[in-house]
Amino acid sequence: MNLLSVGLFALYLSSLLAIGAYAWRRSKRTSEDYFVASRSIGPVVLFLSLAATNFSAFTFFGFAGAAYKFGLAYYGIMAFGTGFMALSFYFIGKKVWQLGKKHGYITPPELIGDRFKSDTLRTLFLVVMIVFTLPYLATQAIGGGIAINQLTEGEVSYELGAVVVTVVILLYVTIGGMRADAYTDVLQGALMIVTMLAAVGIVSSGLGGFTNANERLATEWPDLISRPGGGNFFTPQIWISYMVLWIMCDPMFPHLFQRFYAARDEKSIRFSMVMYAPITAILFLCPVLIGAWGRLEFPGLIGKEPDNILPMMVDTFAPAWVLGIMLSGAFAALMSTADSQLLVMSSMLTRDVYKKWLKKDASQKHEFVVGKLLVVVLALLGLGLALTSVETLFETLTKTTFTGLAVLFPTVIAALYWKRATKWGCMASIAAGELTYAGFYYEILGGNLTYGFLPVVPVVLVATAALVLVSLVTSRTTAVKRVASDDVSAS
Amino acid sequence: MELLKSKWFWIAAFGLLFVASLDLWAWDWTEPSVFGLPYVIIYIVVLETILFVLFVAFARYYWTGEGDE
Numbered sequence: 308m309n310l311l312s313v314g315l316f317a318l319y320l321s322s323l324l325a326i327g328a329y330a331w332r333r334s335k336r337t338s339e340d341y342f343v344a345s346r347s348i349g350p351v352v353l354f355l356s357l358a359a360t361n362f363s364a365f366t367f368f369g370f371a372g373a374a375y376k377f378g379l380a381y382y383g384i385m386a387f388g389t390g391f392m393a394l395s396f397y398f399i400g401k402k403v404w405q406l407g408k409k410h411g412y413i414t415p416p417e418l419i420g421d422r423f424k425s426d427t428l429r430t431l432f433l434v435v436m437i438v439f440t441l442p443y444l445a446t447q448a449i450g451g452g453i454a455i456n457q458l459t460e461g462e463v464s465y466e467l468g469a470v471v472v473t474v475v476i477l478l479y480v481t482i483g484g485m486r487a488d489a490y491t492d493v494l495q496g497a498l499m500i501v502t503m504l505a506a507v508g509i510v511s512s513g514l515g516g517f518t519n520a521n522e523r524l525a526t527e528w529p530d531l532i533s534r535p536g537g538g539n540f541f542t543p544q545i546w547i548s549y550m551v552l553w554i555m556c557d558p559m560f561p562h563l564f565q566r567f568y569a570a571r572d573e574k575s576i577r578f579s580m581v582m583y584a585p586i587t588a589i590l591f592l593c594p595v596l597i598g599a600w601g602r603l604e605f606p607g608l609i610g611k612e613p614d615n616i617l618p619m620m621v622d623t624f625a626p627a628w629v630l631g632i633m634l635s636g637a638f639a640a641l642m643s644t645a646d647s648q649l650l651v652m653s654s655m656l657t658r659d660v661y662k663k664w665l666k667k668d669a670s671q672k673h674e675f676v677v678g679k680l681l682v683v684v685l686a687l688l689g690l691g692l693a694l695t696s697v698e699t700l701f702e703t704l705t706k707t708t709f710t711g712l713a714v715l716f717p718t719v720i721a722a723l724y725w726k727r728a729t730k731w732g733c734m735a736s737i738a739a740g741e742l743t744y745a746g747f748y749y750e751i752l753g754g755n756l757t758y759g760f761l762p763v764v765p766v767v768l769v770a771t772a773a774l775v776l777v778s779l780v781t782s783r784t785t786a787v788k789r790v791a792s793d794d795v796s797a798s
Numbered sequence: 799m800e801l802l803k804s805k806w807f808w809i810a811a812f813g814l815l816f817v818a819s820l821d822l823w824a825w826d827w828t829e830p831s832v833f834g835l836p837y838v839i840i841y842i843v844v845l846e847t848i849l850f851v852l853f854v855a856f857a858r859y860y861w862t863g864e865g866d867e
Contacts, residue, residue, distance in 0.1 A: 379835075383842040387819050390849050394812060397861055521834025532836035533828045534821065543820055550816065577861055581853040588846035592839070 309460075312631025316458060319498070319635045320475050323491050323642070327479025330487035338674035341484035342413045342654040343569040348489050350578035353570050355496035356489040356643075357579050358586050360562050361389070362499065363443075364450040364641035367594055372614035374598030377540040378531030379524075381598075384546060386591040388553040393583035395558040400567040400576045402723045407568035414655045415564045415719075422722040425730035426663070431737055432715065433659045436561045439711040440648055444685070445692035447645035448473050451638065452693065457618060458634050469693050472638070476646045477686040481679050485569055488646050495639035500586075502636025503593035505629075506621050510597050513624030520600050528602050548761035555716040555767060556709045561655065562647035597621075649689070653681040707748060710763045714740030717771045721778070732778030740770030802859035811852055819845055 334340055348356065374381045403418065412418045415436065420429025448469045455468025463471075479487045507517075514520035525532050535541050557563060570576050594617055601608075601616035604623060608616065621633045657678045662669045669677070717736050721728035746752035747762040757765055801807050821841060828836045 380838050382839055383819070387842050387845055387849070390846055391812075391816065391819075393853070397856070401861070518834040521836070522830055525830045525834065525836065529828075532830065532838070534824075534838045543822060546820060550819070573861075573863075577857045581850070581857050584846050584850035584853055588843060588850075592843075 309627040309631065311628040313459060315628070315631045316635055316638070319638070320471075322494060323475060323479050326490045326494060327483040327487040330479075330483030330490050334484060334486060336675055337671040338654075338657065338678060339411070339413060339671060340486070341675045341678055342650065342657075343407075343565065344485040344489060346408060346569060347571050348485075348566075348569045348575060349571050350575040352489050352493055353566065353575040354579040354582045354586075356492035356569075357563060357566055358583070359492035359496035359499065359639070359643035360566065360647040361557060361560070361644075362590070362640050363644040364447060364637060366499075366591070366640050367503075367637045368450070368614050368617055370591065370594040371598030371601065371617035371620075372611075374531075374595040375601045375608065375613040375616045376537055378528075378533065378536035379595060379599050380534050380536040380541050382592055382595040383534075384541070384549040385595070386587045388550050389557070389591070390584040390587040391550065392553040392557045393580045395554060396567075396576050396580040396583075399558045399564075399719065399723065400570075400580075401573055403564065403567040404570050404573065404576060406723075412568060413565070414651070414658045415561050416655060416659045419718065419722050419733070420659075423728075423730035423733060425734075428730045428733050429659060429663075431734060432718070433655055435711065435715060435737060435741070436559075436655065437652060439708045440561055440652060441685075441689065442692065443708050444645055444648045444652070444689040447641040447648070448690055448693035450641045451645075454618075454634050454637055454641075458631055466694055469690060472642065472645075473686055473690045473693075476642055476649065477683060480646045480649050480686075481682050484678075485565075485650060488650055489566075489569065491646065492643045495643040498639040499636050500590055502633050502639075503590055506617070506625075506633055506636075507593045507596055509625045509629065510600060510620050510623075514600060514603060520596075520603070523603055524599055528599075531599050531602060542759055544759035545761065548764050551767065552709055552713060552761065552763045555713040555763070559712040559715045559719065561651040562644070565651045565654065566647075645689075649682055649685055652685050653678050656681050656685075707744065710744050710761075710766055711741065713763050713767055714744065714770050716767060717774045721774055725778075727778055727782045728774065729778045729781045731781040732774045732776075735777040736770045736774035739773035740766050743769045799859065802855060805860075808856060808860055815845065815848060815852065 335345060337345075339345055370381065370385060406412060406418055410418075410421060412421070414433075416429045416433040419432045420426060451472030452465040452467075452469030455463050455471060456465045459468075479491060483490070511517040511520045514523065521532075528537075530537050530539075567576065597620050598613070598616050601613070601620050605616065605619060618630070618634065618637075622630055625633070657674050661677055661681075662674060666673070714737055717740075718733040721733060721736075743752070744762055744766045747754070747757065747766070819842075824837070824841075828838060830836055831840055
């Protein structure tokens, strides 16, 4: 175990706690302040917070592993797809911010339930968000446990590592809420960028220089520099599918959705949109390059082994103490996602369950206390999932998070833009979308029905069709009933 | 400048950029070029640059003001 490496990592964790304490001193002890920082987050902090929250451990380890398998074309799908997704900051973020400010919304289900005047729809929306976010929270604890285990060369167990990561997140989220969450995101976002750029520099230098590494890759693994990629993985249908997935799924992550409420003004959201293109262009290239270069050093990895290619490459070419700094970057990615997930789930359970069903007259101060308690409960639940690994269900939910949440996209668009949409249409949309996805996932529906696209494309089409059809039918029925009722009243 | 305030201009601009990302006319073509990076990377970096410029113009000329709902 390299003591300098561990010391630097401990310094990083201490900085997070110090930022949490600073945020706590500025807090107002109300639920609005705790969950959305009194809608006061300015442009730079909002941008880095959105980015750090959006980019999880998968951005580091997953991208590198995928590039190892499929090649550099993975960069296009991730970087351009995510950059383009920022357009949703206009057509979703702006409206969500305006409505949140006007009506005092704090959670995503509040907006949906209020728009359609339906507690059932609000609860359905909540359940989908929680079901697909909780397992994702646990994967961040798992990633943290594995990374600490690697950092200490096995001297700290995976379980203890997961506990350490969870406790640190728990401390600063509990005391500082959204403000601590956003401020730590600034440090974590900066750390991610710096460590990734440094990693590319170190690894390419070890491979004989940046240009040399790329030319060797082109010579030794030509399929990895082609657009179709290794194993001809990328087809135009797959490309379109990923674009659809990012645009429809990312804004449906409750932790991203809630950040729109936290913005100080529209200018902050505008700035975040503009900066998303350069950040994805620069940041995403780094793990993709390192992953593809990994074939030059470790050509025979199979199964899940490529997911470790990034630390393996850094470990090969960097002094031991640098690995600690690099892993801090990975920790920054996973912790900035986990803390936001923890906070948004706590806010939803506080506002959409506790206040809605159990204590309708709860004051903001009361909600603030309940929210903190729920943060603790959820963190322990996530840790419990990570340690016990309730495999089948847990893995299934993790794998299906993105498409499972994308099903909510038509409902949100209808809530914001389509006056004729009804609660029945939205409930039918969510039910039909999730059932169709389950059909594809469990292979009840034939894979040929996707026509080469990922399931997200037919799933969203079904969800949209259900929303439109059922809304048209039920809005007409409602209108007829209203006319009949008016006639009766008139007579 | 009036053009930049038109909704249809922006729908066309972002729509065309999305279509351009498909790059079907050069799907199989790849050659190492700048710093040994292949065409697919250079192409995406160019698209990201165009996206950034579009976002800047969009924020400046179309998405303006602090309007309420």
